[in-house]
Amino acid sequence: MSTGRNTARFRFGAMSRRAALTGAALAAMGALAACGGDSGGQAAQGDMAKGAPEGAEVTVVEYASVTCGHCAQWQETVWPEFKAKYVDTNKVRFVFREFPTPPAEVAAAGFLLARCAGEDRYFQxxxxxMASQREWQQGISPAATLSRVATSVGLSEDEYRACITDADALAALDERIQAGRAEGVTGTPTFFVNGTRVPDSSLQGLSAAVDAELAK
Known part of the structure; x- marks a missing residue:
């Protein structure tokens, strides 16, 4: 996707020096990650998951970014049926891992906001x-989107700004990104089924991999 159309220059606002440095590192790292492009499978610190509990027979891991157009498309066209077939039935544990893509500042702020909203609202x-990416293409700024989402989950403007400039939270996100890169992830969305990368992210491709593991 063309990330240049997705945002004007987005700034976190009044960051502390440490938070600003971390944000700059995220932006630089994001320039190396591509929307559309590898490993993972073991439980990792900070994992957000749905479906079966940890230790399930089958674990599906998705590395994704809220600023990735391919991720948003997968979320809209594949996720509903995949969720109904495997996640809602507790056949698999679905793990979502954050991997910001350009504009990395926007992706990082989105991930921090999701965590501040709480585990019960994280995926919401x-x-x-992701669904708001269409708005950005029409000229609505990502900053406006994030502010609106923050309000919808009950955060005040001050709480929202404190959330996305929290130095410790930014450092923890940075560690999760580094862990993904250490696993060989270079782009999003990237999927693994029980630790094996599945290049075909269609429902058919993922189902084939999941069903093969369930049949063992």
Whole structure:
């Protein structure tokens, strides 16, 4: 996707020096990650998951970014049926891992906002931000989107700004990104089924991999 159309220059606002440095590192790292492009499978610190509990027979891991157009498309066209078939039935544990893509500042702020919303609303926020990518292409700024989403989950403007400039939270996100890169992830969305990368992210491709593991 053309990330240049997705945002004007987005700034976190009044960051502390440490938070600003971390944000700059995220932006630089994001320039190396591509929307559309590898490993992972073991439980990792900070994992957000749905479906079967940890230790399930089958674990599906998605590395994704809220600013990735391919991720948003997968979320809209594949996720509903995949969720109904495997996640809602507790056949698999679905793990979502954050991997910001350009504009990395926007993606990082979106991920921090989702975590500040709480575990019960985390996926709601992720999905809403992804769905809002259409707005950015029409000229609505990502900053306006994030502010609106923050309000929808009950955060005040001050709480929202504190959330996305929290130095410790930014450092923790940075560690999760580094862990993904250490696993060989270079782009999003990237999927693994029980630790094996599945290049075909269609429902058919993922189902084939999941069903093969369930049949063992």
């Amino acid at each position: 926020v992720i999905e809403e931000i």
